[in-house]
Amino acid sequence: xxxxxxxxxxxxxxxxxxxxxxxxxxxxxxxxxxxxxxxxxxxxxxxxxxxxxxxxxxxxxxxxxxxxxxxxxxxxxxxxxxxxxxxxxxxxxxxxxxxxxxxxxxxxxxxxxxxxxxxxxxxxxxxxxxxxxxxxxxxxxxxxxxxxxxxxxxxxxxxxxxxxxxxxxxxxxxxxxxxxxxxxxxxxxxxxxxxxxxxxxxxxxxxxxxxxxxxxxxxxxxxxxxxxxxxxxxxxxxxxxxxxxxxxxxxxxxxxxxxxxxxxx
Amino acid sequence: xxxxxxxxxxxxxxxxxxxxxxxxxxxxxxxxxxxxxxxxxxxxxxxxxxxxxxxxxxxxxxxxxxxxxxxxxxxxxxxxxxxxxxxxxxxxxxxxxxxxxxxxxxxxxxxxxxxxxxxxxxxxxxxxxxxxxxxxxxxxxxxxxxxxxxxxxxxxx
Numbered sequence: 001x002x003x004x005x006x007x008x009x010x011x012x013x014x015x016x017x018x019x020x021x022x023x024x025x026x027x028x029x030x031x032x033x034x035x036x037x038x039x040x041x042x043x044x045x046x047x048x049x050x051x052x053x054x055x056x057x058x059x060x061x062x063x064x065x066x067x068x069x070x071x072x073x074x075x076x077x078x079x080x081x082x083x084x085x086x087x088x089x090x091x092x093x094x095x096x097x098x099x100x101x102x103x104x105x106x107x108x109x110x111x112x113x114x115x116x117x118x119x120x121x122x123x124x125x126x127x128x129x130x131x132x133x134x135x136x137x138x139x140x141x142x143x144x145x146x147x148x149x150x151x152x153x154x155x156x157x158x159x160x161x162x163x164x165x166x167x168x169x170x171x172x173x174x175x176x177x178x179x180x181x182x183x184x185x186x187x188x189x190x191x192x193x194x195x196x197x198x199x200x201x202x203x204x205x206x207x208x209x210x211x212x213x214x215x216x217x218x219x220x221x222x223x224x225x226x227x228x229x230x231x232x233x234x235x236x237x238x239x240x241x242x243x244x245x246x247x248x249x250x251x252x253x254x255x256x257x258x259x260x261x262x263x264x265x
Numbered sequence: 266x267x268x269x270x271x272x273x274x275x276x277x278x279x280x281x282x283x284x285x286x287x288x289x290x291x292x293x294x295x296x297x298x299x300x301x302x303x304x305x306x307x308x309x310x311x312x313x314x315x316x317x318x319x320x321x322x323x324x325x326x327x328x329x330x331x332x333x334x335x336x337x338x339x340x341x342x343x344x345x346x347x348x349x350x351x352x353x354x355x356x357x358x359x360x361x362x363x364x365x366x367x368x369x370x371x372x373x374x375x376x377x378x379x380x381x382x383x384x385x386x387x388x389x390x391x392x393x394x395x396x397x398x399x400x401x402x403x404x405x406x407x408x409x410x411x412x413x414x415x416x417x418x419x420x421x422x
Contacts, residue, residue, distance in 0.1 A: 003285055004285050005284055006284040008333075031328075032308075032326060035327060035328070038285075039287070039307075052331065099396070100396025100397075101393055102311060102314055102321050102323045102326075102374065102396045103323075105317075105320040105322050106322050106326065
């Protein structure tokens, strides 16, 4: 790891000023991507600003069918929360599938959404559930937030504070995990929401998480596995790498979507 | 430099280290406890697993500075005098190791597994140990050991 200066933010305002003070500073949430990246010398921030002690970023609350999760909430907390399990069981299920036990004890929802890894799980939930990403500056709708691999609408000095989810009528997440890393080779989150059916695919897209609009249209008419039989995401838009060719991932999207729908039948 | 004060295996310790020091290197090099192993450098093998404020974490995937003020238990903190922790006892009884390199991490994660689930199935153990790799591929006896440890804790023998 290159030399750096560690700073522990005391509050959200403090984190904002520490971030503004150094152009090469980076926020440290759970660190389960950032620290391995630093160890491999793939990044060289001058400062890391630890958000672990920022009280404003913690906690899970539900009110009138709206679930608000603080950005520094660990995956294990989402996976085991009675509140999340009751409001959006698919979200708790998804959190329990991330990485491994040790990673879930440190990794955070805000860190995952800020990083927008193309094979991460949370982006699929955030996009399919049409969540709102609340920052220290504004609120961003999921459709405007994800802008390609590791790329988001977050601007300079912007810090995610909360993820806000309206509970759907029903939702399910199915993923084909990479057997070694646990990352999604392809994962599909299907949500039947007040504003229609939304289907988000992670792990497969060459531009990161995306909505599978053909499937959404078919499911709006007939919410069943049968309705999407024969539909396939465009392999030309998918990632092909040493783990699987693009066609394989495109096929997995259909299989995972079918499994998710079978759960909801 | 970062001043780190924490409780390690029940004792308060204080050291000054570079900000970039990983917690695992702090434990091994500054505190001299080498039971916590480094197996991979890529955050995958779980040999460095410790308990941070009661939760199993990979000590190679956080900075020592992040652990300032916390309570840490390492493999050296499990036994009470000569009396092995039930998980250590079970790994001994069931031959849950071959070369032993991954064992400290396996045991620390296993303690966490049976704390949350006093009667785990094979599948629960396998899922729980996803973040721990054994390159001797001794997994069958490791799973057996964790279930035996749970039994010792449940029944006292």
